[in-house]
Amino acid sequence: MPPDVEPELEGVAPCEIAIGVLTYNNAETVPAVAKVVRAGLERHFAGARAVLINADAGSTDGTPDLLAAAGLPLVRARHATPLAQRVAVPFHGVPARGAALRLTFAVARRLGARGLGLLEADVTSAADEWLERLLRPVLEQKADLVVPVYARHRYDGTITNLVLAPLVRALFGRRLHQPLAGARALSAGLLDRLLADPRWPAPGTNQTDLWVEGTAIAEGFAVWEAWLGHRRATSRTLTPDLPTMVVQAVGGLFAVMGGYDDLWLDIRGSEPVPTAGAPAPSSVEPVALDVDRMVGAFRRGLRDLGTIWEHILAPETLGDVLSLDAGSAARFRFPDELWARVVYDFALGHHYNVVYREHLLRSFVPLYLGRTAAFVVATRDRDVGAAETHLDGVGEAFERHKRYLVERWR
Numbered sequence: 001m002p003p004d005v006e007p008e009l010e011g012v013a014p015c016e017i018a019i020g021v022l023t024y025n026n027a028e029t030v031p032a033v034a035k036v037v038r039a040g041l042e043r044h045f046a047g048a049r050a051v052l053i054n055a056d057a058g059s060t061d062g063t064p065d066l067l068a069a070a071g072l073p074l075v076r077a078r079h080a081t082p083l084a085q086r087v088a089v090p091f092h093g094v095p096a097r098g099a100a101l102r103l104t105f106a107v108a109r110r111l112g113a114r115g116l117g118l119l120e121a122d123v124t125s126a127a128d129e130w131l132e133r134l135l136r137p138v139l140e141q142k143a144d145l146v147v148p149v150y151a152r153h154r155y156d157g158t159i160t161n162l163v164l165a166p167l168v169r170a171l172f173g174r175r176l177h178q179p180l181a182g183a184r185a186l187s188a189g190l191l192d193r194l195l196a197d198p199r200w201p202a203p204g205t206n207q208t209d210l211w212v213e214g215t216a217i218a219e220g221f222a223v224w225e226a227w228l229g230h231r232r233a234t235s236r237t238l239t240p241d242l243p244t245m246v247v248q249a250v251g252g253l254f255a256v257m258g259g260y261d262d263l264w265l266d267i268r269g270s271e272p273v274p275t276a277g278a279p280a281p282s283s284v285e286p287v288a289l290d291v292d293r294m295v296g297a298f299r300r301g302l303r304d305l306g307t308i309w310e311h312i313l314a315p316e317t318l319g320d321v322l323s324l325d326a327g328s329a330a331r332f333r334f335p336d337e338l339w340a341r342v343v344y345d346f347a348l349g350h351h352y353n354v355v356y357r358e359h360l361l362r363s364f365v366p367l368y369l370g371r372t373a374a375f376v377v378a379t380r381d382r383d384v385g386a387a388e389t390h391l392d393g394v395g396e397a398f399e400r401h402k403r404y405l406v407e408r409w410r
Contacts, residue, residue, distance in 0.1 A: 040131030206252035301366025
């Protein structure tokens with residue numbers, strides 16, 4: 001526990017429930033989050049002793065003071081953050097998120113919390129039911145980790161849908177819809193296990209959430225999902241471009257694969273997880289995706305990145321990519337089996353450091369855009385159920401080809 005946190009803990013009584021809010025210059029949105037915390041506890045956990053924990057990355061806009069409006073016992077804990085992450089905030093909005101999580105976990109257990117709920121400071125659509133759906137399984141139904149599922153447009157979050165979710169499914173054997181979503185809840189038992197682990201990801205590497213999930217699954221903790229409805233966020237500090245998001249999100253997962261391969265190498269198959277709440281209708285707000293532009297980016301990748309891809313993709317995979325017919329965007333196809341091999345080859349290239357890793361990840365972007373374009377072409381005239389079936393097929397392809405990855409990894 002950092003020395004400056006000890007005075008914050010003086011006089012704070014033990015609690016049953018801890019609510020963590022990780023912040024960095026979120027003055028515009030945290031008052032609403034504070035109201036949600038208070039309303040959620042009063043409505044769904046009346047009488048339970050609760051503490052609000054604010055792990056702050058060095059806000060300069062008064063964010064920590066505004067959280068006091070929740071009217072709850074408050075522990076303020078500031079954590080160290082690399083200057084580079086304060087200047088260019090990562091895709092999840094929290095510089096040094098791993099350090100913030102570790103500090104929040106430690107404070108929660110120091111106070112004896114049976115369950116810890118985490119809410120995002122920049123989300124403007126949070127409702128009091130979110131706390132109930134995240135925490136109730138932990139407090140009453142023996143869940144250890146509850147991760148959210150948000151109702152989104154089918155074309156919102158394609159990095160998650162086409163890369164992260166199918167890869168996590170194949171690696172860890174659980175079908176999590178949105179494995180990098182920021183809100184979650186954890187049990188005391190899982191918190192103790194994580195805090196005792198000497199292998200925490202290095203600060204500033206965007207690996208901690210995935211490491212937590214992989215550790216929980218591999219060690220037999222009960223993982224759930226909670227349907228939370230629609231998610232809207234407002235941030236003045238978060239402005240990453242697509243290549244940077246790919247470097248951070250996909251690179252983080254590749255790094256977890258490399259640093260913790262004991263968590264996934266021997267897992268076969270997958271299964272769904274228990275759920276709390278009911279799915280909300282998918283968003284009908286339009287998501288602008290220009291298929292012609294995406295296929296054009298794929299063509300430019302074919303033209304300009306062949307010398308890099310030769311080092312990353314297996315010869316057969318590269319040959320199949322080069323043979324894709326990109327002449328007509330409206331008819332563009334990118335088979336699931338080929339896509340799984342592409343992602344696995346990039347994971348292997350990252351593992352063996354065949355080229356500079358940031359170059360490797362940025363060279364992945366045109367392939368990702370091509371696969372996204374193919375997804376849009378295949379589903380834009382079909383209903384939501386058909387799109388979900390398509391994505392399930394992507395996950396199945398990653399599972400079928402996991403042996404391809406494992407045989408080349410060992």
